[in-house]
Amino acid sequence: MIGFLWQSSRGYRLRPWASPYLRWRMETYWGTHAEQIDFNQFWSFLWTHRWEMWRFLRWAGRMRHH
DSSP: OHHHHHHHTTTOTTOGGGOHHHHHHHHHHHOOOGGGOOHHHHHHHHHHTHHHHHHHHHHHHHHHHO
C-alpha cells in the first residue's frame, strides 16, 4: 500500500497535487480536467473520497504481492 503511494508520487512527494499521474487518475475518476486540479481540490478530493481511496490502496497492496 505504501509502495504504491511512494511510486505514484515519484518526483512530487512533497507536493502530490502537482503530480501528472495523480492528476490524471483524479481526472479519470472525478471528471475534473487534470490541469484544473490545484492544492485545495486535491486535498478536498482525498478527504471526500478517503474511504474509497483506502479501499483502493489496500487492493493495490494486495495486487502488488501477487
